[in-house]
Amino acid sequence: MVAELSAQITAQIKQAAVMLKSAKSICVLTGAGVSAESGIPTFRDKQTGLWEKFRAEDLASPDAFARDPKLVWSWYQWRRQQVIDKKPNPAHLALAQWQELAAKSGLTFTLITQNVDDLHEQAGSCVHHLHGRLWQNRCNNCQKIVKQSPNPSNNAAQALSDELVNCNDCGGLLRPDIVWFGEALPEKEWQIAENAAADCDVFINIGTSSLVYPAAGLAQIARQHGAQVIEINPHPTPNTIVNVTIAAPAGRALPKLLKQISAL
Structure with a gap:
């Protein structure tokens, strides 16, 4: 009660x-x-599992994506997995x-x-x-928006995949459509x-x-x-x-x- x-x-x-x-x-x-x-864990909450050695701030910046795009993409896929079943x-x-x-x-x-x-x-x-929106991606090159459905049944495979995704228009890497540190x-x-x-x-x-x-x-x-x-x-x-x-x-x-x- x-x-x-x-x-x-x-x-x-x-x-x-x-x-x-x-x-x-x-x-x-x-x-x-x-x-x-x-x-849903807050952005400032302590990282867990594979991510506990990282600060969230070090994974959410243009510099971090330029340095290691797969690391950043993997973290965001992990974050999506954390919220995929939340109501x-x-x-x-x-x-x-x-x-x-x-x-x-x-x-x-x-x-x-x-x-x-x-x-x-x-x-x-x-x-x-x-x-920004967690269930939306943006081409890091041409800025094209690529939406994802937040429906778990539609996203289960993608949410678990660490593979980088390329833009269908220009071939640039997709990144989460999130406002990162250093961005307006x-x-x-x-x-x-x-x-x-x-x-x-x-x-x-x-x-x-x-x-x-x-x-x-x-x-x-x-x-x-x-x-x-x-x-x-x-x-x-x-x-x-x-x-x-x-x-x-x-x-x-x-x-x-x-x-x-x-x-x-």
């Missing part, structure tokens, strides 16, 4: 619900904490439901994620990816995120700190344009721009928050 949320957290949810009830435009940013509740948790489902309700009522609800998995899409959300965020997605943050009434950070840039700058943009800021994170970050902190896992807090908003 899941323990009830504390009186303090319940009060925080009610405070956030009141704030959100009158909002006409909502911008949500999700981070690793949301996917972690589905059992959306109550946080993903609540956000998808919220987005659907917003569309029906004429509210603006923009969902942005730092996560590279497809769990938001599996839950039914329309989401903008700031850090995708311009279109970042512009959408900036615009949504600037135009929202309420900005919500979920499962991510308000301190890591450039994504952390979105909350600051929102505050500069008069928005209220809510953080949902079991380990809140000390940040003066946050108006309401819900110190609970998103999978527990979001369904209750959505229910509270509907009850007002």
Whole structure:
């Protein structure tokens, strides 16, 4: 049996619900904490097995791919294998439901994620990816996008293969369509995120700190344009721009928050 949320957290949810009830435009940013509740290791988690001698940072850069493309490709195939059977948790489902309700009522609800998995899409959300997509590849030469299905039955063989893949158009090597260290965020997605943050009434950070840039700058943009800021994170970050902190896992807090908003 899941323990009830504390009186303090319940009060925080009610405070956030009141704030959100009158909002006409909502911008949500999700981070690793949301996917972690589905059992997906965070990027910063300690590597295991064959990869325990590597730092993730040393496997996620253009230099690393140029130096040893098979090593980098193998690591990402391993990462895909780790998430291939993972499913959306109550946080993903609540956000998808919220987005659907917003569309029906004429509210603006923009969902942005730092996560590279497809769990938001599996839950039914329309989401903008700031850090790329794990189930998508890009030619390192001509930049052609090659999508992969996240369906385990379609990907089982490829997920286990360490063999490098060449682009059908130019012959260049395919790489994961992920934003690596030293690379800029995708311009279109970042512009959408900036615009949504600037135009929202309420900005919500979920499962991510308000301190890591450039994504952390979105909350600051929102505050500069008069928005209220809510953080949902079991380990809140000390940040003066946050108006309401819900110190609970998103999978527990979001369904209750959505229910509270509907009850007002």
